Amino acid sequence: MRIGELASRVGVSVRALRYYEEQDLLASVGSPSGQRQYPDSAVDRVQLIQQLYSAGLSSRAIVELLPCVETGDVTPELLDRLSAERGRIDAQVSTLVKTRDRLDAIITTAATARSAGRPCPR
Amino acid sequence: MRIGELASRVGVSVRALRYYEEQDLLASVGSPSGQRQYPDSAVDRVQLIQQLYSAGLSSRAIVELLPCVETGDVTPELLDRLSAERGRIDAQVSTLVKTRDRLDAIITTAATARSAGRPCPR
DNA sequence: CTAAAACCTGACGTTGACGTCAGAGGCAAG
DNA sequence: CTTGCCTCTGACGTCAACGTCAGGTTTTAG
DSSP states (O other): OOHHHHHHHHTOOHHHHHHHHHTTSOOOEEOTTSOEEOOTHHHHHHHHHHHHHHTTOOHHHHHHHHHHHHHOOOOHHHHHHHHHHHHHHHHHHHHHHHHHHHHHHHHHHHHHHHHTTOOOOO | OOHHHHHHHHTOOHHHHHHHHHTTSOOOEEOTTSOEEOOTHHHHHHHHHHHHHHTTOOHHHHHHHHHHHHHOOOOHHHHHHHHHHHHHHHHHHHHHHHHHHHHHHHHHHHHHHHHTTOOOOO
16 A cells, blocks of 8 residues: 555554654555555554554654564563553553542532532632 | 742752743742742642643643632633543543553563573574 | 646754753852 | 852753645556
């Protein structure tokens, strides 16, 4: 498939895909005419990249971890990096949950106050 | 307290505090000499700001939500914003958890493979 | 064959949350 | 008083993940 189709399948921009290639996150089969060609497996790969990005990983981190994330093979050094990122994500989750709970408390308080007939503040 | 002390107490840079003021997130008592003066409550406030930033909120979102987050008073309009942000955070948490689980799977697989005596790749 | 649509490279623009630097003023200690 | 540290304003720098535009080539539909 060509870059436009891959982009629309995954829901990402063409520019982003070229950027991923520039960052060595994604390879394309160089067609003779100079147009990029991708296998179907590229869809999964791009989705994985997106997932890691949204988890707060940088391009540099992803490019280091991607091979072993796909193959499952990992050196002890990479295992450290994986654990480190896992820890980061874990910490982020817990602070996010705290924040969510805080917002929840406000929301429910406001809701009960409203249903209790208290006038809407201005 | 002055800006340097507040900064070191919360663990944030002086520049960040001035930036918060610029974004109307934080007020300071204007001393006659032009130096900023903060009450003790500023510590909590800055920590809250940090928490919201780390939850992915922008300055603009924070400045809208901060008053009601602190007072608990909220208009119906703000309630919508709160719920929206809550939803965002919720979604983010679930994708983070997915990613974490994926990393976990790799880590444990690698660990068991190692303990099974399989040679370390590379 | 031709025109539209998709693709290419290269390069500059954008955004948010600060970092950093210059130059000047204020403040407590000795 | 002066030395040294803290603070001020103002302004430019940074960084990542793209957006966008220019100018040209390739593919596809009719």
